[in-house]
Amino acid sequence: MVVLAKPSSLNQTSLLKPQKPTSPYNYTIPIVDLSDPISCPSSIVKACEDLGFFKVTNHGISPSLMSFLESEALKFFSLPQSHKDTAGPPSPFGYGNKKIGSNGDVGWLEYLLFNISSPTSLPLFLTHPSSSSLRFALSEYTAAMGRVVGEVLELMADGLKIKPRDALSKLVVNEESDKVFRLNHYPPCPLLQGLNNCSLTGFGEHTDPQVLSVLRSNNTAGLQIALRDGSWVGVPPDQDSLFINVGDTLQVLTNGRFKSVRHRVLSNGLSSRVSMIYFGGPAPGERLAPLPQLMREGEQSLYKEFTWFEYKTSAYKTRLADNRLSVFERE
Ligand code: GA4
Numbered sequence: 001m002v003v004l005a006k007p008s009s010l011n012q013t014s015l016l017k018p019q020k021p022t023s024p025y026n027y028t029i030p031i032v033d034l035s036d037p038i039s040c041p042s043s044i045v046k047a048c049e050d051l052g053f054f055k056v057t058n059h060g061i062s063p064s065l066m067s068f069l070e071s072e073a074l075k076f077f078s079l080p081q082s083h084k085d086t087a088g089p090p091s092p093f094g095y096g097n098k099k100i101g102s103n104g105d106v107g108w109l110e111y112l113l114f115n116i117s118s119p120t121s122l123p124l125f126l127t128h129p130s131s132s133s134l135r136f137a138l139s140e141y142t143a144a145m146g147r148v149v150g151e152v153l154e155l156m157a158d159g160l161k162i163k164p165r166d167a168l169s170k171l172v173v174n175e176e177s178d179k180v181f182r183l184n185h186y187p188p189c190p191l192l193q194g195l196n197n198c199s200l201t202g203f204g205e206h207t208d209p210q211v212l213s214v215l216r217s218n219n220t221a222g223l224q225i226a227l228r229d230g231s232w233v234g235v236p237p238d239q240d241s242l243f244i245n246v247g248d249t250l251q252v253l254t255n256g257r258f259k260s261v262r263h264r265v266l267s268n269g270l271s272s273r274v275s276m277i278y279f280g281g282p283a284p285g286e287r288l289a290p291l292p293q294l295m296r297e298g299e300q301s302l303y304k305e306f307t308w309f310e311y312k313t314s315a316y317k318t319r320l321a322d323n324r325l326s327v328f329e330r331e
Contacts, residue, residue: 015107016192016198017198017266025236029051029236030046030047030051032044034057034060048246049257052259053245055243056214056242057240060148061242065141066216066276068137069141072138074185074274076112076131077187084110086125090113093113093121093123095110095111096111097110101319101320108189109202111182111185112183114142114181115180116179117178122135146172146173146179148278149214150172150173152212160254162291162293168250168253168291172280176284177282178282182275185274186202186267186272188271193270199269200268202264202265203265205320205321206264206320206321209281209312211250211253211280212245214277215242215245216275216276217237217273218274220267220272223235223237225261225262226261247260248324254291255294255301282308289301290303303329304328314327
């Protein structure tokens with residue numbers, strides 16, 4: 001057995017993982033070209049059934065908006081630690097450093113988490129004049145993401161051949177919908193450089209709770225998704241595209257036909273990764289159950305009925321890697 005001498009600052013968080021040498025990109029991630037309305041609906045459905053994950057190209061979001069938000073985020077993350085700490089700790093929103101959630105999960109990252117459902121819930125530091133560019137970038141970008149989520153869910157309804165077209169999208173685009181946004185910064189880890197066959201857990205494996213999440217990252221690798229057989233594959237970074245995850249809620253709405261995808265971020269500690277993720281969730285009082293239009297004759301729901309508020313209350317008591325739907329499964 002090889003015992004790795006862990007740099008002391010990493011011991012505490014046990015984020016180092018010995019890595020099996022694998023070819024980095026041994027799986028082709030499905031691509032959905034939004035400029036091709038004919039093939040989109042069926043390719044979205046196939047990707048959600050096979051993997052719960054796909055890449056979107058020709059999404060219409062301007063590259064300058066994406067890089068503007070990325071540079072504003074980096075400006076914030078380059079501030080002195082004492083300054084950033086005034087925007088935290090996240091409860092659950094605000095600035096966080098290494099700690100994820102409140103049940104002991106940690107990762108090699110710092111982040112900003114926003115509730116963007118209501119303008120009054122923006123953190124105090126964003127109301128300061130020195131944050132006006134970040135605030136502007138966030139509001140433009142999250143509005144654009146809301147439109148992407150709505151469009152993808154309408155195309156998904158077309159692909160599933162269900163009516164009305166907004167059967168899924170209406171859950172996440174209304175005023176009360178629970179919309180969350182996350183800016184992640186995975187800094188380089190100089191202590192890891194030179195340790196071969198070792199990687200660092202940036203964000204541990206988990207599924208997203210919501211209906212859909214939309215991720216954009218810079219060109220630094222790290223994101224991995226689990227295939228149905230449990231094996232992990234790397235997602236080649238592509239800063240011009242968006243990546244979509246099926247969340248737990250969509251798994252329920254489709255009665256398990258689509259599975260929420262387990263994913264994680266592992267880094268090699270060499271370069272900084274920045275990702276921005278929009279999470280489209282339903283309104284707190286929304287009752288979640290499989291859509292009747294999707295149920296075959298005699299098909300039973302795999303889940304007890306619950307509201308998004310009930311799911312979230314239970315989710316915040318879990319660890320990142322837990323299966324958060326198991327408590328709602330029918331025996
Ligand atoms: C995972 C997906 C999103 O990043 C997130 C995370 C949230 C948090 O960071 O506060 C949670 C996690 C996420 C699921 C279980 C709970 C809540 C941390 C955690 C341990 C913002 C979300 O919505 O759920």
